[in-house]
Amino acid sequence: MSLTTRFAPSPTGYLHVGGARTALYSWLYAQKNKGQFILRIEDTDIERSTQASVDAIMDGMNWLNLEWTQGPFFQTERFDRYKEVIAQLVESGHAYRCYSTAEEVEAMREEARAKGEKEKYNGYWRDRTDYPSDKPYVIRFKNPLDGDVVIHDVVKGDITISNEELDDLIIARSDGTPTYNLTVVVDDWDMEVTHVVRGDDHVSNTPKQINILAALGAEIPQYAHIPMILGDDGKRLSKRHGAVSVMQYRDDGYLPEALLNYLVRLGWSHGDQEIFSREEMIELFDLKDCNRAPSGFNTEKLIWVNQHYMKTLAPSYVAEHLAWHMAEQGINTETGPSLEAIVQVQADRVKTLKEMAEISRYFFEDFTEFDANALKKHLRPVAQQPLEVVKVKLAELTEWKAEAIHAAINATAEELSLGMGKVGMPLRVATTGAGNSPSLDITLELLPKEKVLARIDMALAAIAERVANS
Structure with a gap:
């Protein structure tokens, strides 16, 4: 199987710096290994997804010249496939109907909190078959009750999570629409993604996704969770730090080569080298060399890199x-x-x-x-x-x-x-x-x-x- 990575943004805003770095790392790893790089638009949040955001993502990727070899794929065009897999999980006993209301689930969580236990759905409908005929329901994945999930993370090393910590997560809402953890699993499975590179805010989702993949008998991809980017003040990079949209950096006068060079060093290094051509990035980059600690964004350093490229690239x-x-x-x-x-x-x-x-x-x-x-x-x-x-x-x-x-x-x-x-x-x-x-x-x-x-x-x-x- 060919090595395959993917970049899968949600079109609910612009392509931000953290997303661009994830896209770059995924693209570099695929390029280095002569593999496939997929662009997938995760647009199942229909209320918040916009065409303007899709355009902003495409503009950012094109401006950075991060060419995808497959896609773009849109999740809203794959709903029939998701319903098929949900039905398969129900049929195999790995998922079930849950008729508990939001208020009832919250009461379960409060009860667990009062006992000092993990706040989660208590599995009331997990093994029942006396389904009412006139009530709405969601579909929950039947998470294993014991044992551990081990994430063999390329960046962070092995991460072990007890199944007792995990919920029976919802994989289909009451209107039948699939949830994130289901769609991403089906997409990665169908698209034969071998390496999932993403921010470490997804670490909590990974054990749930591994369990669903296992229930489907699917190959488990390798995961690489990249630490977040911090602003100059040590807090998570956000709008308050100024330009965090990729296209804002274009508007502010930076060259794409400068932003790419800066981003590749924002969480990865090769000795003391600071300036990398695109060819050098591809040759030298490796996920296992990514830093485990968060990286701090330094605008002055980006300016220095930009000045270098303005002076050294062909006029x-x-x-x-x-x-x-x-x-x-x-x-x-x-x-x-x-x-x-x-x-x-x-x-x-x-x-x-x-x-x-x-x-x-x-x-x-x-x-x-x-x-x-x-x-x-x-x-x-x-x-x-x-x-x-x-x-x-x-x-x-x-x-x-x-x-x-x-x-x-x-x-x-x-x-x-x-x-x-x-x-x-x-x-x-x-x-x-x-x-x-x-x-x-x-x-x-x-x-x-x-x-x-x-x-x-x-x-x-x-x-x-x-x-x-x-």
Whole structure:
């Protein structure tokens, strides 16, 4: 049998970081072992499941480039199969009708609590056959009354749970719809899943599922329960920690390679190595090397990884992702330098692609006013002469290249016996609208010569106005 893993999110919200890490680990393990990776949408919670959430899951998986080899399968399309298995369990004596009301079950739990016993359904209908004909009922799985369930967990090691601790869980509601622990068992069985990788909040479900699989005579998969992700404050990662949706990280300007690289290290390691290509992840990853302790999310570390990829991936590739952010910010890039050139000059100056787009607007759009602080500090009357002289020298250039531009700026400083900053900073503010930019000669090369000269004129007009108002 081929090794098969699966990722099985519920479409009741976005694809969050914890789910993305589970998907990544499942995908890597299948890739490493040349196996199958299934995407399954567990949408039986009809009231809370939405198409928007399905789309968000798909978008997240596609953006991360975690391609599935089978699926997506939807549980709502498999109800007939679940009913068939429920009937099989009833027929074989492994499940039974339970007519106890919710109030009666709660009374059973309260009675057990008062005695200091495990709070659970007491099995009142477990062996009865005097079924009433006019009352609704659920179907409960007949859990073994003694013995132990041993989970041979790839990450956590062997976990032993006594059957006395387990309830006769409901596998079909009174309206006939199947419950989670039944559907996941049938799906894993039918889809021949060999390795179940999921968060360790599912550990409590695993013994119940193993018992149902055993009752069906099905193969028991290997389980790997991954510890949870904690926020910077040591508490479980949630919305209060900021961006926990995968697509929010895209919106905030992270590259998919950066998020994947960060997530793979958030619970797994290979020596002290921090940066992994996709090929290295596949080659080196192993479930048995996952940490048993929870991992803490560190945004500063993610930023560092993102900066690494912005600077080292092919500029043409990074530019593809930058184009999305440019469009989101309403920046028309049809006129202006290539986005590949923008990446080359801006990548080591920013933390995210969103920031790169924000600070590159002046390459594509004219501005009507200067940054107030830069105007006050650098476009003073003393800057008038340097700007006038450098404008003449730039206008005379026959070749609009960084080397020639740099020479013109140098010549201006020498002619006026000024430091480079006395020429460069006013020129930078004049041509970009603010006080920060890449190397000035390269910045000007990426701008059309006519636009540079026009912006210097605008700066000179601003200085003249300042003089007039003083």
